[in-house]
Amino acid sequence: MSDALVIGGGPAGLMAAEVISAAGHSVIVAEAKPSVGRKFLMAGKSGLNLTKAQPFEAFLAAYQEAAPQLRPMLDAFGQEAVRDWAEGLGQEIFTGSSGRVFPKAMKASPLLRAWMGRLAAQDVTVQTRWRWTGVSDGAFAFDTPEGVQTLRPKVCVLACGGASWAKLGSDGAWVQALDQPVAPFQPANMGFEVAWSPHMAKHFGTPVKNVELCAGAQRVRAEFVISGRGLEGGGIYAVSRAMREGHALRLDLLPDLSEAEVRSRLSKPRGKASLSNHLRKVLKLSAEKQALVMEFARPLPDDLAPLLKALPVTHAGPRPMDEAISTAGGVPFAALDDALMLSEMPGVFAAGEMLDWEAPTGGYLLTACLATGRWAGQGAVARLSQI
Template sequence: MKGALVIGGGPAGLMAADALLSAGIPVLLAEAKPSLGRKFLMAGKSGLNLTKMEPLADFLSNYGTARNALSPMITAFGPDQVKTWAEGLGQPCFTGSTGRLFPTAMKASPLLRAWLARLDDMGLQRRTRWRWTGWDGDAVLFDTPVGPQRITPQVTVLALGGASWARLGSDGAWAGTLVQAGQPVAPFQPSNVGIVVEWSAHMQRHLGAPLKNIGFHAGDLSSRGEAVISTKGLEGGAIYPLAPALRAGAALFADLAPDLDEAAVAARLSRPKGKQSLSNHLRKALSLSPAKQALLMECARPLPDQPDALARLVKHLPIAHQGPRPMDEAISTAGGLRWDGLSDGLMLREKPGTFCAGEMLDWEAPTGGYLLTACLATGLWAGQHAARHCQR
């Protein structure tokens, strides 16, 4: 086959195909599912968060141990470039109050349609229900609706996703094949996922209630935002960034009044409460919602009478947990193809001419635009380096 093979029809694979086609190289894109961009569409159902408009150094700080590896790619295709790219596809964008960038249409489907139309016009060949099964020498093997297929491209880009949301195509099944080929793969772990908390019957009427303006910390990590008391434990944007520490067994603590320091909380709790119940006193003194009060009672009853001791609990409430929810409930995964198995251009050291991109690489980041931006950036980087390799 003359040209390039891209395996995986998510954002990373589509961006790699875009880069290759832009370099004048024919591309065949193979996707295991019946349609492209399924996880991308699901992620955009409640509002497609493309990226976060903030200084590059702040943006990169969200990638933890993979920051240095991802830095050149995100520097080349970061928040500003993501915005320009989306608008170039006819999708105007706006920046929310927290700096998050959204398409005006909010959904992923108009952007995906415009992108696929552009790629089709550039000559992209698509194959769906083609599941990659490995290699036979230089040949790339697939199971397809019309039987086994063998493709021998000049270059290949793998964009096979992580190991969460298997029903949408990210099942991590590729890892065994790459390990057999001599590539180092770090074990998958759930990221951006809720945690298991075994609630007492006292919490039943609060299940589904939001915990707004709440802080959490675990190990060296902290976050602030909103969480939800679910039937299984706690989930939401204020919990997800703590996944690395919680996976490692770190204790979890909540700050129910993040706008006040401990001394201010104690001062408010020292006010005479008269004949008020404790719940009314907490509500009036600290504006604690019923859900926050329920969490306080669940984790620390009987509550101390002394304002100083109660203030310490309000600011540093220990929450016993049993670790993260299962991987297939996670928004994303940690682990994957290790960086020491890749060249600077994201080419497999053990398989020259084969490049990798997206969530299959060993990195993780919180939600808020960081996941999608890194998928696009690594896809572009892999596609550009694959194009140069092909041209050589």
Template sequence: MTVLVIGAGPAGLMAAETIAAAGRAVVVADRMPSVARKFLMAGRGGLNLTHGMPMPGFLDAYGAARERMAPFIAAFSPADLIAWCEGLGQPVFTGSSGRVFPKAMKASPLLRAWLARLEGLGVRVLTRHEWQGFAADGAALFAGRDPIPAEAVVLALGGASWPRLGSDGAWQRHFSAEDIAPLVPSNCGFRVDWSPHFAGKFAGSPLKRIALTFGGRSIRGEAMITAEGIEGGAIYALSAAIRDAGGGVVSIDLRPDLPGLNLPADRRGQSLSTFLRKAAGLSPVAVGLVQEALRAGAPGDLLGLVKALPLRLGAPMPIARAISSGGGLRWGAVDDALMLRARPGVFVAGEMLDWEAPTGGFLLQGCLATGRAAGLGVLARG
């Protein structure tokens, strides 16, 4: 009999590779017409594979799931991921931020090489197979398809972000409610009550080289103004804390590169926009943020607004618009090899599990590491 992997994203494909490399027959089934759609979408702007941050700081990115993720990351580390990528003929480089990318800056060449390796290992891929649970005899059920019996199963069905790309969270109905932590948006944007003038003028404008602070934690990066709020890497890095707090006020340093910035007391007849552009070097959207804060009743301390502009964030954007999702199958539902305690022989990997991490390479590292762990769990069971 074969081993069945359900879900053809990074976690599922890594589980399939791990098992097939040991000489076992593997079938991968996915409900979409083609595999790894979210992986390909994530790679359009430059595929962030992992991060060069040393341990233990790297593990801190996994927050509350740090201790559960640690053994999987140790067994398939960032260095291992880099070696794996280069073994597929895809050299990498590390950017100034510590993020690691393939030199091709795309996911498609890596995926093609990966699928070729899987084909060489004898892995069969079945598309348009939507999982519907298990039959009484243990065979996997698929909508409009014949059941597939297997000696072991790896579930790698993702979370609930970007559902049009495959991960819609429908798998939850096949588990008891007490085994699932509710799926929530992660690496997400937040709603902001912009004035119509600001939203109309600056929606779609990037806010570059800023520093955001929330809950005592500061992140340098970039953000993007949208008609409904704000999103982008710096926001994503703090999104779990902001979400769990029910929103709140973030502080934005619009010129973190100028810690000793001073502004002249006399504007010499200049408009506020001209003054902030010349004296503080602010971009038009940054000037607009200062003006927006003043319209909302912020004190008129311009230097204070440039260095610590308060911005109240509301609800997170819907999970369908999030980069990833938090929540999922609780850790108590699986053993240390990621096998379901309630269903021996069935393993779980990737975003189905209850962990989250910021963008920057931590997400993909976690998916690949748990995929490999699930594959090793299958092999260890015999």
């Protein structure tokens, strides 16, 4: 019998396995998909954002109401620790102009290979295509290619992920296996549906740059993308929680100019120029920004300045949850003790995105997954020392 079972082969689960095995305990990692780290690898395709270099309190604030619970974990394994950990796996690190921290290779695959090499050296056993189906009296059951398998570990760390990107293994099916109350899942860091007029088709795939997005109390200066399905990209993800909660989205298309300056420039003689050319000449308003104005604000008012500074966006709600980068909801912190052990299941810990917290993209998601995985792993080691 293995000392420890880790269910889930994503960053939180692998970190828990690393901590437990480094303490000298035998570990089995059970992963439902044919290989580990699939969502991790997908995230790295656009550049693996490990964490963000900024003051700790500002970093912590990104987790909003979950910040108090995550504080000790992020304090113990935060931004600098993530950098050191990646460098310890042979990955050279750099910090971009926005403060985002990446491996120089920009991919997840070299880091994951090195990590799996470390785990293999620590005698961690990885079982793939093992789908967890339930637990009863300390026995964890799995559907496997060899039939039903049952394990009775001394401790278990659940790191089953959220409920987005089912094809990569994060499908939320663990809710039925756990059979414990959880907060309902909701999409996070997601795009929003827009039923575009035909004239927008030529702008599909175009990034909208130098814009400020405002939803509720959130204001962020970032770019986003016009897609055939709606609005996507970093700027939209940053305000997606406020939008999901019902706050209207408004776009400041000219964040470097005041409303008075915009009005002054628009008052310049137009002559025979079309409105489009006039906007381009006096405001340098790009074609895609003009298209958004025509899409969301026709008929146009006589005074365009307020509109260009706060363009109201009409949308049909979030894209499906399975398309979201992450999810809110999951195991509430109230169901866990300070070591992330389930109060109703002694010896069983939970970590990663299956916990009820959310954060924006930009390194926050991965850092918290690693930090909670490490924390749960340490809790499991402490539990083993008492057995």
